[in-house]
Amino acid sequence: MERRQGPPGGRSSRQAAALLAAAVLSSGFLLTQAQEEIPVTAEPPQPLQGQDITLTPGGKPDIVQCVWNRGEPSLSNQILTYIPSLSPPEQMEGASFTGRETAGPGCSLHIRNVILNDTGTYTVLKTVRGGAEVGRVRIEVLAAILSSGFLLTQAQEEIPVTAEPPQLLQGQDVTLTPGGKPDIVQCTWYRGEPSLPNQILTYVLSFSPPEQLDGANFTGRETPGPGCSLHIRSLTLNDTGNYTVVKTVRGGAEVGHVHIEVLAAVLSSGFLLTQAQAEIPVTAEPPQPLQGQDVTLTPGGKLDIVQCTWYRGEPSLPNQILTYVPSFSPPEQLDGASFTGRETPGPGCSLHIRSLMLNDTGTYTVVKTVRGGSEVGSVPIEVLEMLSPPNLWPEEVTVEEHENITINCATSKGSNANVYWLKDGKPIPVKSVLSDLNRTLTVPDVSRDDGGTYTCQVWNPANSATSNPSYITVMRVGIENGQ
Template structure:
């Protein structure tokens, strides 16, 4: 076959040009590749029993969520948690969550009570519309002596723990406060024993921001952590008597301390002195009749001035499964949300509970438990009635108002016309004056000589004497008076 002749400006030039333009439109947009970053471990050589933070430096400012995985890939079965910055911040735990992991505001992952089997790869996936991140880091967990490449870890500073009140009794509350804790502590864990055995861990506390509390296997639902690593226990029981240990993690001066907590019966506490009288606390609803869609505040009246925490429950009891939140006045104030928190509840000064966007199913009993180091725990319940909003009665339209006015006016006119006709009729029935003279009758005495003449000595005539009525003629004067 002969060669196809090529002429400048021929049809092939147009075909190639069209194909080139069409190809530019059909090419897929470049996919947004996740940016690899370096994850920083703090401390750099974590050891068994301690804690560690895995922090991606400078996460995207517009990130919408971040997920952590206990593997080298973003496999759903290895997901530890997903963190959404909010507001409010929300942490959703995954299949690989052990109860010791929490997320921070900067997408960091905090792990408390490290174990040797925590060693491995950890992956973070940060979702962002502009610069997503996907990166992996290896976490080495060593035994305490062998940590840091056979270099001894920083010596643990002995920690002194102060009890407030010093003689706690059954039914009351107590605070276990470490003294002079390091300013740069990253976490602290409390144990119901004289050692840091993981099975006796009550909780771990991360100062944040925001502060985060993760409960352990020895948590009874009555323990909360506060600023300064303090442990608050409410509703004390005799079985709470025992040793309590705090393990404070710090990159410069970790601390470890143990204290014995004696819990006595109420009557025998404080050297046979009676516990201080409990001040009655009532709860006031504002507004008093909350309705669907509105908001309400449940404010305890006269709470203890030195209270250290208060917890709200969506029930008539302090069952941990019904706890909404716990509030610590600080400074700074801290709120820890719990199982029955719906995202619409916040705590305020004075232990008040604020609920927004009320629903009918918010109706029910609410209980507050207020802890104070100087007075017994205060527990008060209030019933919250939530009513459906009252539909406003439809107002009269302008046409209806005008119709009523016109009808009233017409009725008034008809009444006036009827009254006029009645008045005219009454006047027509009254005799009218005419020009004819009015007859006036007068009595005239009987004329003499009329009838029989009475004889002398005869009895009087018993027949009555009638006078004659006769028309009287009017004189000229009376005519002129007219």
């Protein structure tokens, strides 16, 4: 047997020889003293091919050494001898050591990556202070691909598999649910026909808790669920294809197939389409919407629509508001990067936008995928501000002739808000000077004719509002108030 030593020094050759003799002596078939039977536990109790397992003996904790065997104790069956009484503890490997076994606390045995041939009875012989103990445990390694169909020899019953939703859009999730018997031992899912390269995962429901073993085709987006269902997140176009499930149930096996087709969410994005696109009109109702109102954008063109995508501006992923698939039952909506939560698709691939804001102003583009081709249309909308009455100040001014007066009109500075001035309900004097987007009025070198009531009015194509009045009094030079 091979011996793994601790740090050199501190141990004579006589001591080492004595320990080696003791290791062999405790192999059971050389021991003459009575051995106390002890329990051994396996964790997990039903290991799956490829998993790790730990065998832990009971009994007294004051251990001199222990020997693990595959089967009954013998030199040919010996896995390893572990001597925790040394400092540091030492492990000596036997004829049945595979390189996957490690001794641990309490003389436990840890086996990595168990294989089907690891199935069998394991025996531990412990030398403890004042005697010896023996324990046995049987483990059965369950084949991770036992339900793979191509390894099963028994007949398999065909079962249905349903996909929810049945019509899938790129980026969505799907759940594949097999029928058949509910008393399931385990199941394995594949992309395509059952084979190791196609294996997505094996799910063992008979374990507590259930366990999942990932296969060669596992992408990290698949999760098993109740009834051996398979949930796939964030579908891609490459997920299109046939899926197979093989279930091991009490008394037999079942197999089911389902085909899913993932439709490109951005197929109608225009910038991805290579075929010619027919230009179509798009109407806005109302045509000049007011801030806070709703608007509906309705494209023309063919009515046999597969899907459509709406954009703020030119077609691009950052500009995408939503994709609407009326060909699904029920129709489906996939939100894009420019979706605000106020947009809703409707009949004929119309787009309804609620509670308009000023920054909703711009050009909107729709790209429709219709039977036999594609169509594109755009419409500009300008959201007009709901105007409030301006505030005119100062409200009252008294000046002498030849002085200057300045009046300010505090109102919206939006690009579509225009300001006009009136004096006594008529156009202001020609010599008046306007500045700050017409929000400031200056009348130089005033005369008595310039006195009166001034107002400012703000308007856009949808509404208007008039300010409070400002009263201007012009007095002759040298004449005091009240004289």
